Amino acid sequence: MSQITVNEAITQALAEEMRRDPRVLMFGEGVATKRQDLLAEFGGQRVRNTPLAEGIIAGTAAGAAATGLRPVVDLLFAPFLCFAMDEIVNSAGKLRYISGGQFAFPMVVIAMTGSGWTVGAQHNHNLEAWFVHSPGLKVVMPSNAADFKGLLKSAIRDDNPVLFFVDMALGHVPGEVQDDEQLVPLGRAAIAREGKDVTIISYAKMVNTCLEAAEQLAEQGISAEVIDLRSLKPLDEEAILRSARKTGRVLIVHEASRMCGVGAEVSAIITEHAFDALKAPIIRLTGPDAPAPSSYMLEQAFMPQPDAVVVSVAKLMGPIALRGHAREAVNA
Amino acid sequence: MSQIIQDSRAVSMLECMMLIRAYEEKITALQAAAGGAGTCTSVGQEASAVGVVRALSTDDRILTNHRSAGHLLARGADPGRLFAEVMGRSTGYCKGKSGSLHISAKELGVLLTSTIVGGELSLATGVALSMSMLKQPGIVACFFGDGAACEGIFHESLNLASVWKLPILYVCENNQWQAYVHRKETMIGDHVSAWAKNYGMESRTVDGNDVEAVHAATREAIARIHETGKPYLLETYTYRLRGHFEPDDQAYVAADELAQWRERDPIAQMQQKLIARGEISPSDIAQMEARVAKTIAQAAEFALNSPFPAASELTTDVYA
Numbered sequence: 001m002s003q004i005t006v007n008e009a010i011t012q013a014l015a016e017e018m019r020r021d022p023r024v025l026m027f028g029e030g031v032a033t034k035r036q037d038l039l040a041e042f043g044g045q046r047v048r049n050t051p052l053a054e055g056i057i058a059g060t061a062a063g064a065a066a067t068g069l070r071p072v073v074d075l076l077f078a079p080f081l082c083f084a085m086d087e088i089v090n091s092a093g094k095l096r097y098i099s100g101g102q103f104a105f106p107m108v109v110i111a112m113t114g115s116g117w118t119v120g121a122q123h124n125h126n127l128e129a130w131f132v133h134s135p136g137l138k139v140v141m142p143s144n145a146a147d148f149k150g151l152l153k154s155a156i157r158d159d160n161p162v163l164f165f166v167d168m169a170l171g172h173v174p175g176e177v178q179d180d181e182q183l184v185p186l187g188r189a190a191i192a193r194e195g196k197d198v199t200i201i202s203y204a205k206m207v208n209t210c211l212e213a214a215e216q217l218a219e220q221g222i223s224a225e226v227i228d229l230r231s232l233k234p235l236d237e238e239a240i241l242r243s244a245r246k247t248g249r250v251l252i253v254h255e256a257s258r259m260c261g262v263g264a265e266v267s268a269i270i271t272e273h274a275f276d277a278l279k280a281p282i283i284r285l286t287g288p289d290a291p292a293p294s295s296y297m298l299e300q301a302f303m304p305q306p307d308a309v310v311v312s313v314a315k316l317m318g319p320i321a322l323r324g325h326a327r328e329a330v331n332a
Numbered sequence: 333m334s335q336i337i338q339d340s341r342a343v344s345m346l347e348c349m350m351l352i353r354a355y356e357e358k359i360t361a362l363q364a365a366a367g368g369a370g371t372c373t374s375v376g377q378e379a380s381a382v383g384v385v386r387a388l389s390t391d392d393r394i395l396t397n398h399r400s401a402g403h404l405l406a407r408g409a410d411p412g413r414l415f416a417e418v419m420g421r422s423t424g425y426c427k428g429k430s431g432s433l434h435i436s437a438k439e440l441g442v443l444l445t446s447t448i449v450g451g452e453l454s455l456a457t458g459v460a461l462s463m464s465m466l467k468q469p470g471i472v473a474c475f476f477g478d479g480a481a482c483e484g485i486f487h488e489s490l491n492l493a494s495v496w497k498l499p500i501l502y503v504c505e506n507n508q509w510q511a512y513v514h515r516k517e518t519m520i521g522d523h524v525s526a527w528a529k530n531y532g533m534e535s536r537t538v539d540g541n542d543v544e545a546v547h548a549a550t551r552e553a554i555a556r557i558h559e560t561g562k563p564y565l566l567e568t569y570t571y572r573l574r575g576h577f578e579p580d581d582q583a584y585v586a587a588d589e590l591a592q593w594r595e596r597d598p599i600a601q602m603q604q605k606l607i608a609r610g611e612i613s614p615s616d617i618a619q620m621e622a623r624v625a626k627t628i629a630q631a632a633e634f635a636l637n638s639p640f641p642a643a644s645e646l647t648t649d650v651y652a
Contacts, residue, residue, distance in 0.1 A: 025465070045465060051495075056454055056488035063458020066444055067393075068466050071458075090448050091455060095434070100427035101649035102438040135650055159652035 002179055007171045009145040010110075011037065013152035014072065016181070018042050021070060024156060028057055028074030028110075058084035058109065062092040065107040065161070072156060077123040078113040078165065085130075092161040093136030105136075106159045108152070113141075114205060114255060115299045116169030121291030124168070126256035131163045132233045132265070138186055139232040141165040143207035145175030147230055150184030158186060167204040187234035191243070195225035198313050199243040201266055202253040203229040206304060210253055213309030220310075222317060232262050237269055244270045248279035249316040253304050258286040285312045337408040340386050343612055345543050346602045347620050348386070349378035352402045353599055354628045355411050359401075359418055359432070360578045362632065371418060371432035374402040376541075376573030379598035380505050382406045383546025384473060384568070387554060390441065391470030393463070395456050398433045398447040399505075399572075403475055407440045411628060415635035423638040427645065449511075450480040453489040453502075460498035460563075471499040471557050479510030481524040490531040493563040500563040501553055502528075505540065507572040512584060528565035540570030541598040573597070 004012070015038060018024045027048035032039045039047045050057050054075050061071040075081055081088065092105040113126050131139045138160050142148045148166070155162040192207055193214050200210045207228045214224040227243050229236065244250050250270055252263040263284040270282060285304045293299055337348070356373040363370065374381060381402030385394065388407075396403045404414060409425070417424025418432040425437045433447040443459060446452040456474035463470060480486055481504055493500050504524045508515045528535035534556055538549040546568055553564045571593035575582045582590070606612045 023466075048496075051488065051491060053488045053492075055485050056457060056492050059451070059454020059485070059489075060458040060461060060492065063395075063444065063455035063460075064462045065458070066455070067459045067462035069458075069462050086448055086451060087454050091444075091446060091451055095436075095444060095446075096652060097649045098426060098430050098434050099436045099438075099444075099649075100425070100429050102426070102436060103444065104652035106652070138651075 001176050003174050004145055004177050005172050005174050006145050006148050006166070009149035009175070009177055010152060010166070011035065013149045013156070014038060015041065017153055017156045018046060023068065023070045024072065025069060026072045026074070027060070029076055031074050054080045054083035055087055058087035059091065061107045061109070062087050062095075062105055062161070065092070065105040066095070066103040070106045070156060072108040072110065075109055075111045077119070078111040078127055079122050079125045081109070081111055081127065084109070088131070088137070088161065088163070089134045093134050096136060104159045105161045108155045108162045108164050110164045110166060112168045113165045114167035114169055115292055115303050116205070118294050118296050118299055119168075120294035124292040126254070126287065128163070128165055128232055129256060129261050132262060136161065138162045138234065139165070140186060140230065141167070141204045141232055142230050143167075143170070143192070143204055143228050145173070146177045146182065147184050147190070147228075149177055150182045151186065151230060153181075154183050154186050162186070165204065170205050184230070186231045187236055189230055189236035189239035190228045191225065191239070192228040193224065193226040195223040195247070197223045197247055198249040198251065198316055199225045199227060199247045200251045200253060200309065200313070201227045201229065201240060201243070203232065203262070204255070206253045206255055209304060209306050210309055213306040213313070216306060216310050217313055222313060224313060229262075235265070237273075240266055240269060241274050244274045245277040248277050250278070250282045251285060251309065251312050251316055252282065253285045253309060255287045255303050257289045258284055259289060261286060280316045280318065283312050283316055285309060337406070338386060338389070340547060342544060342602070342606055345382050345386055345547065346599070346606060347624065348382045348406055349543060349599050349602065350620055350624045351411070351627065352378045352381065352405045354624045355401055355405060355414065355631075356574075358628050358632055359415065360574070362419070363578055369418060369420065369431045370577045370579070372398045372577055373574045374399045376593065376598065377505055377507055377570050378402055379543035379546055379602070380503075380540040380568035380570050383543040384503050384550045384566070387547050387550035388473055389470060391468070392441065393459055393470060393472045394442045395452040395459065395472060395474045396442060396445050397449070397452050397476055397480070399477070400435055400445055400475075401432075404435060404437060404440070404442055407442055409437055409440055409442070411631035412634035415631050416638045419635050420640060421635055421638035422641040422645070423635070427649075428641045429645070429649070450476065450483040450485040452476055453480060454485050456500050457489055457492050457496070457498055460493065460500045461496065464498060471501055471554060473501045473503055475503045475505060477510070478504065478506040478508070478515050478519060478524055481527070482510065482519055490528060490533060490563070490565070494531045494533050497561050498563055499557050499561070501550070501557060502563060502565040504565065504567045506567050506569050509572045509576065511576045523567055523569070525565055525567040533563055533565055534560070535565035535567065537567040537569055540568030541596050541601060543598060543602055570598070571596075
């Protein structure tokens with residue numbers, strides 16, 4: 001067991017997979033400059049810098065994936081995916097189906113997302129739902145170093161195009177990672193904390209926010225179960241429903257804006273399949289329908305905070321005795 | 333299973349062009365009679381398709397676009413399976429899931445058709461990268477039009493292919509039309525080939541209505557790609573004789589321009605040329621016409637008798 005950061009976990013996953021499979025290669029804007037270790041070990045053929053042109057990067061990945069390579073591309077910041085939508089959505093996502101199954105697209109697209117670095121809206125946009133909504137793609141958004149490593153390795157081995165979102169604020173967060181190979185399968189959620197009174201469903205760095213809130217709730221005598229979705233497509237419906245049925249109260253937390261977000265889907269799944277188990281209406285706590293601001297204070301307000309999670313849980317629990325500032329917040 | 337044809341003889345290339353024309357005329361007639369999915373035909377561009385594709389080896393790969401029937405048939409595709417694909421039958425090359433717009437046939441080396449104009453230009457670099465890194469012989473021939481050449485992805489593709497020295501033959505079929513817009517409204521200059529120079533790429537424009545000229549230019553271009561290890565841009569200057577998307581009355585087309593290009597019909601020109609050279613007689617042409625008509629009639633029959641895909645196919649082949 002080692003303590004490594006999320007960024008180190010990503011590098012380890014890349015190196016291990018490139019070592020294991022000579023068909024894996026990586027390219028993107030500054031990839032060879034920023035990942036000197038990979039360049040030194042695997043050479044300039046397999047670790048390549050590209051022009052600042054996301055369309056051709058993603059298209060090249062799709063063409064290469066369909067014909068025998070397993071590319072990983074780094075498109076830097078999630079909003080830049082707008083330039084690569086045609087290649088990712090229309091080509092990689094659709095050409096398997098359109099061709100009657102003649103081709104597969106084993107490729108991974110890495111992009112940074114999320115608030116916390118005050119980079120503003122053109123570098124910070126949580127647009128995972130766009131890709132969840134597109135057939136043929138898979139979408140992964142981990143919350144901790146072990147999952148980053150295990151899910152990236154699985155994504156590279158998957159025969160489908162996988163969007164791998166790296167929440168920017170998590171990059172330097174350390175975590176325990178097993179020294180031996182630990183693959184984390186796509187499509188399986190994790191119980192980040194067991195509880196019995198309320199279920200909090202989240203993903204990416206908001207999982208940590210929810211865990212912090214769960215600590216506060218525990219002090220109030222409320223036992224919160226925190227589910228980390230990890231993979232948004234395929235989505236672990238069973239884990240969602242199991243926990244919803246167990247507690248009967250569900251809060252969904254994500255930083256992306258509410259309308260047509262992943263939370264809407266999770267809420268609908270529970271309503272369709274576990275309505276009878278619900279003791280209160282499902283609540284969503286999300287970012288606003290606004291571009292992400294750069295100002296540090298506004299950016300903090302953009303992200304759901306632990307206090308807001310506590311308040312939302314209190315609403316779900318009904319008129320219960322909360323102590324201190326949590327109660328004031330509910331009454332406010 | 334159809335075979336990949338690489339017969340470079342002038343007579344054989346002529347018959348292939350006639351087959352493509354007959355195929356396109358039949359599919360538009362079937363649509364006019366029975367409705368069904370529209371097509372983008374390549375009528376008028378047969379010399380470009382046959383001249384290029386017949387110069388490729390079985391190792392080479394082809395990426396094409398929505399106007400692909402000529403490229404596929406020149407590569408030896410079975411017209412019955414093409415009809416079936418356009419008509420949404422399960423016996424089509426893509427099990428009826430493509431329609432006319434994005435037919436690919438991996439078994440023939442015809443990969444990754446894109447109907448988003450310019451999409452194939454972004455995929456071509458990846459296919460060539462695979463061939464180069466996996467040390468496979470052959471090159472990638474990527475067909476696109478003057479419309480795609482006016483997109484950013486054209487420039488991104490040429491730039492990266494040059495920087496990474498990828499074995500790509502870019503074939504710009506400059507057919508003067510960008511969907512419903514004439515090239516002169518949207519493009520500076522007459523020729524796309526000139527743009528290659530800024531990417532350190534050799535290029536050439538050839539008369540796209542002369543199949544022998546196209547064929548010779550393609551062979552030279554491929555030889556240069558093998559010699560230099562660099563991509564090459566070949567522009568076949570031609571004309572789209574039918575509309576953008578069938579049915580299309582071409583009311584927006586200048587009558588005199590259309591008439592001028594009809595005078596230069598690549599098939600009629602080639603027939604006259606070969607008769608003048610004494611290589612064929614009018615009765616040979618009549619025999620070829622009969623053969624082609626029979627092939628197309630049988631192919632259409634095959635497609636019409638083929639079943640539609642089962643509804644359960646709706647969600648297959650989405651994920652690998």
